Amino acid sequence: xxxxxxxxxxxxxxxxxxxxxxxxxxxxxxxxxxxxxxxxxxxxxxxxxxxxxxxxxxxxxxxxxxxxxxxxxxxxxxxxxxxxxxxxxxxxxxxxxxxxxxxxxxxxxxxxxxxxxxxxxxxxxxxxxxxxxxxxxxxxxxxxxxxxxxxxxxxxxxxxxxxxxxxxxxxxxxxxxxxxxxxxxxxxxxxxxxxxxxxxxxxxxxxxxxxxxxxxxxxxxxxxxxxxxxxxxxxxxxxxxxxxxxxxxxxxxxxxxxxxxxxxxxxxxxxxxxxxxxxxxxxxxxxxxxxxxxxxxxxxx
Amino acid sequence: xxxxxxxxxxxxxxxxxxxxxxxxxxxxxxxxxxxxxxxxxxxxxxxxxxxxxxxxxxxxxxxxxxxxxxxxxxxxxxxxxxxxxxxxxxxxxxxxxxxxxxxxxxxxxxxxxxxxxxxxxxxxxxxxxxxxxxxxxxxxxxxxxxxxxxxxxxxxxxxxxxxxxxxxxxxxxxxxxxxxxxxxxxxxxxxxxxxxxxxxxxxxxxxxxxxxxxxxxxxxxxxxxxxxxxxxxxxxxxxxxxxxxxxxxxxxxxxxxxxxxxxxxxxxxxxxxxxxxxxxxxxxxxxxxxxxxxxxxxxxxxxxxxxxxxxxxxxxxxxxxxxxxxxxxxxxxxxxxxxxxxxxxxxxxxxxxxxxxxxxxxxxxxxxxxxxxxxxxxxxxxxxxxxxxxxxxxxxxxxxxxxxxxxxxxxxxxxxxxxxxxxxxxxxxxxxxxxxxxxxxxxxxxxxxxxxxxxxxxxxxxxxxxxxxxxxxxxxxxxxxxxxxxxxxxxxxxxxxxxxxxxxxxxxxxxxxxxxxxxxxxxxxxxxxxxxxxxxxxxxxxxxxxxxxxxxxxxxxxxxxxxxxxxxxxxxxxxxxxxxxxxxxxxxxxxxxxxxxxxxxxxxxxxxxxxxxxxxxxxxxxxxxxxxxxxxxxxxxxxxxxxxxxxxxxxxxxxxxxxxxxxxxxxxxxxxxx
Numbered sequence: 001x002x003x004x005x006x007x008x009x010x011x012x013x014x015x016x017x018x019x020x021x022x023x024x025x026x027x028x029x030x031x032x033x034x035x036x037x038x039x040x041x042x043x044x045x046x047x048x049x050x051x052x053x054x055x056x057x058x059x060x061x062x063x064x065x066x067x068x069x070x071x072x073x074x075x076x077x078x079x080x081x082x083x084x085x086x087x088x089x090x091x092x093x094x095x096x097x098x099x100x101x102x103x104x105x106x107x108x109x110x111x112x113x114x115x116x117x118x119x120x121x122x123x124x125x126x127x128x129x130x131x132x133x134x135x136x137x138x139x140x141x142x143x144x145x146x147x148x149x150x151x152x153x154x155x156x157x158x159x160x161x162x163x164x165x166x167x168x169x170x171x172x173x174x175x176x177x178x179x180x181x182x183x184x185x186x187x188x189x190x191x192x193x194x195x196x197x198x199x200x201x202x203x204x205x206x207x208x209x210x211x212x213x214x215x216x217x218x219x220x221x222x223x224x225x226x227x228x229x230x231x232x233x234x235x236x237x238x239x240x241x242x243x244x245x246x247x248x249x250x251x252x253x254x255x256x257x258x259x260x261x262x263x264x265x266x267x268x269x270x271x272x273x274x275x276x277x278x279x280x281x282x283x284x285x286x287x288x289x290x291x292x293x294x295x296x297x298x299x300x301x
Numbered sequence: 302x303x304x305x306x307x308x309x310x311x312x313x314x315x316x317x318x319x320x321x322x323x324x325x326x327x328x329x330x331x332x333x334x335x336x337x338x339x340x341x342x343x344x345x346x347x348x349x350x351x352x353x354x355x356x357x358x359x360x361x362x363x364x365x366x367x368x369x370x371x372x373x374x375x376x377x378x379x380x381x382x383x384x385x386x387x388x389x390x391x392x393x394x395x396x397x398x399x400x401x402x403x404x405x406x407x408x409x410x411x412x413x414x415x416x417x418x419x420x421x422x423x424x425x426x427x428x429x430x431x432x433x434x435x436x437x438x439x440x441x442x443x444x445x446x447x448x449x450x451x452x453x454x455x456x457x458x459x460x461x462x463x464x465x466x467x468x469x470x471x472x473x474x475x476x477x478x479x480x481x482x483x484x485x486x487x488x489x490x491x492x493x494x495x496x497x498x499x500x501x502x503x504x505x506x507x508x509x510x511x512x513x514x515x516x517x518x519x520x521x522x523x524x525x526x527x528x529x530x531x532x533x534x535x536x537x538x539x540x541x542x543x544x545x546x547x548x549x550x551x552x553x554x555x556x557x558x559x560x561x562x563x564x565x566x567x568x569x570x571x572x573x574x575x576x577x578x579x580x581x582x583x584x585x586x587x588x589x590x591x592x593x594x595x596x597x598x599x600x601x602x603x604x605x606x607x608x609x610x611x612x613x614x615x616x617x618x619x620x621x622x623x624x625x626x627x628x629x630x631x632x633x634x635x636x637x638x639x640x641x642x643x644x645x646x647x648x649x650x651x652x653x654x655x656x657x658x659x660x661x662x663x664x665x666x667x668x669x670x671x672x673x674x675x676x677x678x679x680x681x682x683x684x685x686x687x688x689x690x691x692x693x694x695x696x697x698x699x700x701x702x703x704x705x706x707x708x709x710x711x712x713x714x715x716x717x718x719x720x721x722x723x724x725x726x727x728x729x730x731x732x733x734x735x736x737x738x739x740x741x742x743x744x745x746x747x748x749x750x751x752x753x754x755x756x757x758x759x760x761x762x763x764x765x766x767x768x769x770x771x772x773x774x775x776x777x778x779x780x781x782x783x784x785x786x787x788x789x790x791x792x793x794x795x796x797x798x799x800x801x802x803x804x805x806x807x808x809x810x811x812x813x814x815x816x817x818x819x820x821x822x823x824x825x826x827x828x829x830x831x832x833x834x835x836x837x838x839x840x841x842x843x844x845x846x847x848x849x850x851x852x853x854x855x856x857x858x859x860x861x862x863x864x865x866x867x868x869x870x871x872x873x874x875x876x877x878x879x880x881x882x883x884x885x886x887x888x889x890x891x892x893x894x895x896x897x898x899x900x901x902x903x904x905x906x907x908x909x910x911x912x913x914x915x916x917x918x919x920x921x922x923x924x925x926x927x928x929x930x931x932x933x934x935x936x937x938x939x940x941x942x943x944x945x946x947x948x949x950x951x952x953x954x955x956x957x958x959x960x961x962x963x964x965x966x967x968x969x970x971x972x973x974x975x
Binding site: 044045046047048049050051052053054055057060063064066067068070071085087088089092093096097099100102103106107109110111112113114115116117118119121122123125126128129130132133136137140143144147148149207208211212213216272273276283290294299300 | 677721750756850852866878
């Protein structure tokens with residue numbers, strides 16, 4: 001429960017923090033950190049225009065998208081406090097739930113019969129497919145490390161005894177941040193600020209969404225960021241009492257947002273053709289973590 | 302009771318099949334429908350009674366050729382009978398509507414009906430008979446009747462070609478099975494399946510493993526394991542859609558049944574067998590889906606997906622066998638449980654997909670997804686059911702595919718935690734494989750559903766949208782309901798699965814399944830919660846948006862407002878990035894004509910996705926064989942005298958060879974004595 005509340009709370013200003021970081025780094029004052037949320041509220045109070053080509057799929061997709069992310073958030077624990085739902089193998093459900101939302105968004109891009117949106121859908125489908133193994137291997141390595149197979153048990157068992165395990169935690173954070181960047185279509189995979197349809201991924205998929213639906217989609221992005229932030233935070237807060245872990249959680253989330261802002265300020269978007277290579281790196285790092293864990297456990301034989 | 306019911310269903314079916322040729326076409330159709338429905342009900346009652354009352358066995362005396370013919374109803378056969386019967390029920394009712402289009406081909410239809418009944422009965426009998434030689438005879442009946450139902454449209458050359466390919470590969474499969482059964486027979490003198498355990502428990506490890514390989518190749522050809530899969534993508538598009546659905550849903554599963562049955566009887570070191578199945582299954586899964594993505598023919602795409610799903614089932618089986626080898630309860634439960642459940646799940650969503658594809662075909666007369674589009678507005682039921690089945694086949698919650706994949710994932714991760722180094726590495730490989738399969742399936746089905754049903758038509762096709770009538774839709778909804786039930790209440794299969802898994806594991810401790818079934822309950826509730834949340838958000842959305850203005854307009858085209866049908870993203874463009882990535886592993890033939898000069902002529906770009914394994918293993922080999930045999934073409938010179946000479950030479954050789962052999966051996970003996 002506590003993780004749900006905190007994630008929803010963080011989601012209110014996460015993207016605001018990112019854009020604030022970016023504007024400060026580029027020497028501007030920039031909007032306040034609640035500005036993106038205000039924009040979303042404004043969208044929720046607007047009418048919409050639907051393409052004549054679309055069907056019911058286009059109407060339901062944003063709803064399913066946000067529902068899938070919310071359901072995934074229910075499974076994220078808060079350190080050693082369980083999320084609303086916790087069971088053996090919940091991270092499998094977590095990944096597949098997110099995939100369900102993505103499936104609907106991809107086909108809703110097809111639903112418009114547009115000449116651009118399929119392009120974004122194609123890239124989104126490919127990159128999220130390539131990123132999936134990284135997540136599973138990462139969780140697999142921590143399952144191996146702790147001997148458990150659910151989010152809650154893994155995170156409450158994590159303890160940083162040796163130096164090599166700190167290294168594992170750091171690498172895991174790197175992988176998760178990058179997964180979050182890919183899943184949310186941010187730099188260096190995708191540039192959310194681009195204005196050319198041919199170079200977009202996520203933005204071009206939602207070109208035809210407007211009003212309430214667009215608000216839902218944008219808020220879901222915020223939620224997803226906060227959710228990945230929570231998963232990252234869980235790697236570090238497992239053994240602390242609530243008084244310490246809640247501030248730590250917020251600091252880690254803020255740090256995550258600022259990191260994203262810094263990455264976006266100083267990196268250019270990769271060429272589209274180089275993206276798959278970059279995503280493969282994540283799987284390789286996850287494999288590195290996996291073998292690191294095997295090494296730590298002395299299971300190399 | 303079981304025995305008489307078994308005999309009666311067989312007898313009724315055979316009588317019906319024999320009498321159909323003498324009936325009018327329409328009556329024959331009704332009779333087929335009636336007989337299949339009746340026997341399906343009888344068989345389902347039989348199978349369910351096995352689950353409540355325990356296994357039944359009876360033995361027919363047989364003849365001096367076959368030896369005693371045992372018929373054993375156990376949980377495994379009951380499970381496969383249930384799966385087969387359900388798909389046949391929906392398939393027959395759907396097929397009855399589908400075949401109305403061909404009503405003028407009277408004789409052809411009658412043959413189809415007869416073969417159809419034989420096909421169903423032979424599949425059921427295969428699950429029960431446990432005598433090698435009788436099994437092979439029924440297997441042959443099954444192969445021939447499926448050949449006949451596949452080549453229904455035999456006027457088309459491509460159909461006939463695919464059918465003959467199927468026939469040949471079926472017989473290669475029979476060859477391997479015959480060799481395997483003969484092997485056991487010569488060593489033990491019995492065709493009974495139990496003789497396999499008798500033989501393998503006294504045999505060396507390598508011998509038992511080799512015997513298993515023979516069985517695996519035989520059954521694997523039917524199931525479609527890579528590299529024995531090449532008949533599937535040819536046969537599925539050729540067959541009428543209800544047959545494709547049944548073929549993908551249950552006929553290939555009889556191969557899985559065979560493998561599971563052999564695994565039950567074979568008494569060998571399980572660990573190498575487990576690794577073998579696991580490895581080949583991961584390859585099968587990935588290869589199947591990788592090729593599925595680049596297909597442009599909807600039914601061919603679905604056929605490659607059957608290969609992928611056989612891979613997933615195989616991963617489950619491999620995991621279970623490894624569990625037997627390492628004596629890990631949880632692996633046995635999740636592995637075999639996942640595999641068995643996936644057999645059922647795949648039969649459901651794949652038949653639903655093929656039936657929807659059949660509707661698409663009869664509405665538009667094409668299967669080329671590049672020509673289609675926007676069908677969800679024309680045939681909405683088929684569209685939404687196709688979407689549902691697509692979500693299920695991608696293993697997404699809250700549908701049934703997720704449940705079986707969850708089983709298998711769970712086993713893989715548990716094995717990771719408890720296993721040794723070799724096991725961990727293999728499981729890591731399998732996890733990577735299964736995850737990639739899931740992701741690639743997502744690309745494939747977003748492509749298939751998106752291009753066929755969404756957007757606007759990309760080319761002019763036939764428009765026969767009246768085909769989507771109520772009689773055709775209800776069997777499909779029946780499948781959909783079952784998909785939902787399994788997705789939301791997976792725990793109902795608890796008892797069936799534990800009964801079957803108990804067959805593999807003689808000492809069954811009370812609650813040693815590692816709580817997998819309690820997880821199923823949670824998954825069910827969770828999925829239900831998800832659906833509720835979707836409904837809730839949707840209602841909220843409707844209430845809020847009601848207040849604001851809704852309008853309709855053209856899709857955004859950067860200011861371009863003309864017709865955009867030709868500019869829509871196509872299936873090929875959707876997968877282009879993937880194709881570029883995967884190109885080194887695939888075999889794609891391209892024909893291209895660029896625009897050249899000031900007044901460019903026609904431009905075109907064609908891609909043909911070929912199957913690399915088929916190309917090297919089948920096409921190249923056949924070509925080489927033909928080349929070699931062509932050398933001897935001079936023998937066939939049409940000269941009668943020459944043919945007489947061959948006869949004489951042959952007789953002479955046949956007569957004198959033993960004589961010469963004797964002389965030579967005498968000579969060698971003589972030399973040896975020196």
